[in-house]
Amino acid sequence: MVGRVLDWYADHARDLPWRRPEATAWEIMVSEFMLQQTPVARVLEPWRQWVDRWPTPPDLAAAPAGEAVRAWGRLGYPRRALRLHRAAEAITDLHGGHVPTSHAELLRLPGVGSYTAAAIASFAHRQRHVVLDTNVRRVLARIASGEAYPPVSATVAETRMATEFLPEEPTRAAVWAVASMELGALVCTARTPACERCPVVDLCTWHTAGCPTSTGPGRRRQTYEGTDRQCRGALLAVLRSSDIRVDRIELDACWPAAPQRERALASLLADGLMVGDDTTGYALPG
Numbered sequence: 001m002v003g004r005v006l007d008w009y010a011d012h013a014r015d016l017p018w019r020r021p022e023a024t025a026w027e028i029m030v031s032e033f034m035l036q037q038t039p040v041a042r043v044l045e046p047w048r049q050w051v052d053r054w055p056t057p058p059d060l061a062a063a064p065a066g067e068a069v070r071a072w073g074r075l076g077y078p079r080r081a082l083r084l085h086r087a088a089e090a091i092t093d094l095h096g097g098h099v100p101t102s103h104a105e106l107l108r109l110p111g112v113g114s115y116t117a118a119a120i121a122s123f124a125h126r127q128r129h130v131v132l133d134t135n136v137r138r139v140l141a142r143i144a145s146g147e148a149y150p151p152v153s154a155t156v157a158e159t160r161m162a163t164e165f166l167p168e169e170p171t172r173a174a175v176w177a178v179a180s181m182e183l184g185a186l187v188c189t190a191r192t193p194a195c196e197r198c199p200v201v202d203l204c205t206w207h208t209a210g211c212p213t214s215t216g217p218g219r220r221r222q223t224y225e226g227t228d229r230q231c232r233g234a235l236l237a238v239l240r241s242s243d244i245r246v247d248r249i250e251l252d253a254c255w256p257a258a259p260q261r262e263r264a265l266a267s268l269l270a271d272g273l274m275v276g277d278d279t280t281g282y283a284l285p286g
Contacts, residue, residue, distance in 0.1 A: 001143070001200050002167060002176055008199035009179035012186065016040065018047065018123075019178070025099035025124035027051050032119050033084045033111070038075055040185075046075055058097040060088035064286030069273055070240045076229070078236060079271055082285070083111025101125045119177075128173040130162045135184025136177075140165065142188060146205035148214040149190070231255050231264040232273075236284075239274060245281030 017023065018031035030050055034043045050071060054060035060068065065085045072081035087109045091099060099120065100106055106117035118129035137150035137158060144161055151158070165180075167173045187194050195201050195211070206212070224230055234254045238246055255261045268274040276282035 004199045028124040057088040057091040061092040066284030066286040086110035122174045126174045128170040131177040139184045142206035248278045
């Protein structure tokens with residue numbers, strides 16, 4: 001099965017800049033931070049602008065944290081920008097400005113969890129690691145378990161199963177990691193899987209069983225309109241558009257619901273994405 005997926009990937013992989021042979025470990029790391037909960041299409045241009053402006057970790061570390069938040073733009077979940085900035089500082093201070101190759105050292109970087117560490121080690125350094133993103137988990141759930149969707153949270157059993165599929169040779173394992181991810185993104189999609197184009201459809205337990213619907217709890221789509229996330233984004237947009245401190249009245253004008261605005265403002269201050277007060281005005285950090 002693995003061989004078929006690898007052959008399919010060789011012919012159908014998208015030409016993404018962070019996958020090209022010349023991509024640096026830092027460029028791959030930036031892509032992993034940006035791609036968390038964000039579609040590829042939305043990441044491409046911000047990624048290009050980011051790596052052009054800060055081509056190495058020391059370049060980013062030398063910039064104020066607020067500039068990282070400003071450059072993050074409308075990607076969403078802007079705490080990722082602060083975490084990436086802190087990771088760049090740690091790489092600069094502790095690793096000579098080079099993204100570490102060790103999985104254990106990657107895990108110790110700010111903002112780098114088990115998935116991101118495995119992804120960087122695999123994609124940037126061609127090491128053998130289980131890389132379980134949403135797409136891979138869905139592919140394995142259908143092929144091996146006959147389930148339409150994986151559990152809400154990754155389980156020990158999933159990791160054990162994924163390890164059984166992982167090739168022993170590190171470079172081949174690294175290609176499998178990205179190939180199985182691509183299969184989930186392009187063919188074995190969540191809502192309308194294109195089983196007729198799947199290279200392993202005849203080996204898929206779920207398809208053989210007639211593609212039964214999930215028996216677990218319903219999977220709710222995330223909403224955005226009117227949420228605290230949207231309110232936080234509106235407040236940050238005001239700060240990103242200004243090179244000087246912003247008066248409270250400008251923030252009040254961007255979101256009409258006062259209780260929600262107060263809650264969002266407090267959370268932005270607590271997260272370090274905003275500094276200031278009603279007297280001195282508000283600004284991005286640094």
